[in-house]
């Protein structure tokens with residue numbers, strides 16, 4: 276029988292390689308995983324969990340209509356992680372402000388930001404969704420406030436996502452490469468199935484919501500126009516396009532076979548004074564950490580995403596990430612412009 280590496284075995288071995296490791300990050304990750312398994316069960320139940328389907332009567336702080344599953348996933352994530360003693364505070368897409376862990380639980384050394392359910396427009400149609408998280412160090416003392424979360428992506432200790440697709444996969448980095456684990460639904464273990472993920476540096480696949488093209492900035496429009504010209508155009512090859520509308524699924528695809536994912540700045544967002552659509556602290560930064568650790572590039576077009584200094588909890592940024600040579604080309608088009 277071939278030896279399988281469970282997530283717990285994998286992370287324990289990593290921990291043993293660091294003699295000064297306290298095991299606290301491992302402890303926190305085990306609770307994050309337990310939250311993801313519960314969300315996987317809920318999303319996987321579809322219409323059988325009728326209490327979880329459909330729209331809620333509420334909007335989040337960003338003015339987006341919440342789905343019942345957004346709220347339930349958020350509650351599952353908070354309840355599964357806040358008691359563990361490794362966290363000092365949490366911040367979520369679905370919470371107006373960050374919250375410290377309740378006083379009855381010990382205060383830990385980490386902060387976590389998360390998007391409990393990414394791609395929630397796909398819930399009702401049985402298409403892949405996900406959970407994204409980013410772990411930061413907490414200040415040693417003082418009441419936890421939104422400002423404590425406003426750390427550059429470079430400061431992340433760990434980032435990951437769980438994809439609820441045809442299989443459930445956890446993809447994770449602690450700054451030493453990227454590894455992917457598939458949930459064995461019979462044993463409940465996440466098993467290492469994609470060790471040391473590397474994004475191919477070249478690609479002929481891109482991912483963008485093309486219906487917004489009339490609003491894009493010229494460098495992105497130039498790149499996509501060139502892709503559309505295919506082998507007859509300046510890029511000299513034919514391109515394929517994919518858009519799931521769940522960032523987790525679209526980025527997972529490029530980790531598997533290369534590609535470029537873009538949610539660029541556009542004129543409608545600029546008119547509203549917003550920096551983009553995707554949120555820096557719980558979408559762009561964790562995905563950038565993963566993409567960079569897998570050999571890719573993650574950029575706004577103007578700067579490296581992980582170097583952006585956040586100034587608000589729900590701040591939005593333009594996102595261009597994926598295969599190194601292709602993203603560098605798009606960045607060079609921004610410089611030309």
Ligand code: AHG
Nearest residue numbers: 390392393394395396484520521522
């Ligand atoms: P969320 O469901 O957490 O609000 O995120 C949805 C995001 C992202 O996952 C996806 O790439 C994008 O929104 C899709 O946006 P469009 O519907 O504008 O294509």
Ligand code: MN
Nearest residue numbers: 390393394558
């Ligand atoms: Mn999202």
Ligand code: MN
Nearest residue numbers: 368390392393
């Ligand atoms: Mn979400």
